[in-house]
Amino acid sequence: MKSLVELIEWKRDGNRHTEEEIERIVHAFTQGEMPDYQMSAWLMAAFLRGLDADETVWLTRAMRDSGTVVDLSGVGMPVADKHSTGGVGDKTTLVLGPLVASCGVAVAKMSGRGLGHTGGTLDKLESIPGFRVEMSVESFVEQVKRVGIAVIAQSPDICPADKKMYALRDVTGTVPSIPLIVGSIISKKAAGGASAIVLDVKTGSGAFMKTEDEARALARELQRVGHALGLKIQCVVSDMDQPLGRTVGNALEVCEAIRTLKGEGPEDLQELCLELGARMLRLAGAAASNAEGRAALERSLHEGRALETFVRWVEAQGGDPRIVEEPSLLPAAEFSTVLTADRDGFVGGFDAEGVGRAALALGAGRHRKEDAIDPGAGVVLAVKRGDRVVRGDALATAHASTLDRLEAGAERLRASISIADEPPAPRPLFHEV
Ligand code: URA
Numbered sequence: 001m002k003s004l005v006e007l008i009e010w011k012r013d014g015n016r017h018t019e020e021e022i023e024r025i026v027h028a029f030t031q032g033e034m035p036d037y038q039m040s041a042w043l044m045a046a047f048l049r050g051l052d053a054d055e056t057v058w059l060t061r062a063m064r065d066s067g068t069v070v071d072l073s074g075v076g077m078p079v080a081d082k083h084s085t086g087g088v089g090d091k092t093t094l095v096l097g098p099l100v101a102s103c104g105v106a107v108a109k110m111s112g113r114g115l116g117h118t119g120g121t122l123d124k125l126e127s128i129p130g131f132r133v134e135m136s137v138e139s140f141v142e143q144v145k146r147v148g149i150a151v152i153a154q155s156p157d158i159c160p161a162d163k164k165m166y167a168l169r170d171v172t173g174t175v176p177s178i179p180l181i182v183g184s185i186i187s188k189k190a191a192g193g194a195s196a197i198v199l200d201v202k203t204g205s206g207a208f209m210k211t212e213d214e215a216r217a218l219a220r221e222l223q224r225v226g227h228a229l230g231l232k233i234q235c236v237v238s239d240m241d242q243p244l245g246r247t248v249g250n251a252l253e254v255c256e257a258i259r260t261l262k263g264e265g266p267e268d269l270q271e272l273c274l275e276l277g278a279r280m281l282r283l284a285g286a287a288a289s290n291a292e293g294r295a296a297l298e299r300s301l302h303e304g305r306a307l308e309t310f311v312r313w314v315e316a317q318g319g320d321p322r323i324v325e326e327p328s329l330l331p332a333a334e335f336s337t338v339l340t341a342d343r344d345g346f347v348g349g350f351d352a353e354g355v356g357r358a359a360l361a362l363g364a365g366r367h368r369k370e371d372a373i374d375p376g377a378g379v380v381l382a383v384k385r386g387d388r389v390v391r392g393d394a395l396a397t398a399h400a401s402t403l404d405r406l407e408a409g410a411e412r413l414r415a416s417i418s419i420a421d422e423p424p425a426p427r428p429l430f431h432e433v
Pocket residue numbers: 085166175180181182184185
């Protein structure tokens with residue numbers, strides 16, 4: 001049997017591991033028998049030499065089994081989950097969760113906190129006064145059964161291997177490796193207990209995968225490995241070349257999600273939620289086709305059932321449901337400034353990551369894990385890609401709690417919106433389904 005050092009050397013030299021070797025690496029690291037420096041070396045070897053199709057499946061399975069695997073079989077209805085590789089203004093879960101849950105498929109989701117430009121789903125939810133995201137696995141399962149939806153912070157008992165590995169990858173330059181990303185995402189989804197999973201892989205200037213080819217390759221691997229672990233899974237590659245919807249920032253995004261649940265949201269956000277939701281219903285067996293699923297979701301939106309489910313969900317997690325009718329109960333930043341077009345033309349495009357960084361400078365995200373988020377800070381866009389503008393038209397409003405942050409964020413925001421003489425070529429919302 002190879003020692004841990006020999007296993008690192010084996011991968012360093014480009015060899016293929018056995019299933020037992022991969023299980024041993026993951027187990028030894030989770031148990032604290034493999035120190036961080038050895039895992040860092042193995043991760044870099046795996047990053048440079050790659051893991052083949054089988055090794056990726058073995059890694060994912062070993063990571064899933066490093067902790068608790070949630071049992072949702074007692075919920076009494078099909079349970080679905082979704083995951084997005086992340087983007088700017090991505091508040092999809094806030095709309096999609098209650099929308100799908102209102103159509104007879106429970107939604108059980110464990111989510112991460114945002115690091116980088118803007119808050120994650122948990123930060124958005126926590127901008128609702130009273131909303132709690134910390135919950136035991138037992139209470140999580142109970143809420144899914146009772147309310148049909150629960151979204152909570154990733155439990156430390158689920159995939160502890162991923163938690164430790166991701167922390168090392170983040171500081172050793174080993175994040176952008178397809179096998180390691182697939183292992184990280186699919187192990188968490190598989191341990192979360194839902195059997196029907198839709199993954200939204202983003203591509204474009206605001207995404208982790210900047211090019212369509214990279215996003216497609218990741219989507220195919222996610223799907224393949226998900227199937228190998230027995231999950232019903234579908235991946236969609238969607239556009240993140242401009243922020244999704246018109247808001248970036250936690251409470252601002254909650255407000256936009258509520259408007260969308262009232263049928264008054266931005267078209268791109270609504271469309272994405274309907275298309276992803278249709279797939280969740282179909283995969284979970286509640287619709288015979290995507291078209292049937294979409295029709296059910298549209299009815300629920302129209303009849304106000306998705307909004308009612310949102311209210312019950314917020315109440316169940318301790319949040320103040322009055323925000324639905326009184327958005328002024330959500331935190332708001334004291335200062336704001338409107339950015340205007342300096343010439344006539346068309347909105348040529350956004351540097352979506354730049355908009356995210358502007359939101360971060362305004363206070364909506366965190367530089368370090370321990371930083372506090374300003375829930376009211378962020379950006380509201382007055383325009384989308386391709387819109388015609390004349391000099392002096394509003395492009396966006398920046399919101400911040402201090403004038404220094406407002407100035408820093410507004411400058412970044414202005415640099416992230418380009419005005420062109422000609423309208424840009426349209427980009428589809430979906431690149432591959
Ligand atoms: N998101 C994850 O959860 N893991 C990764 O490795 C990358 C993105």
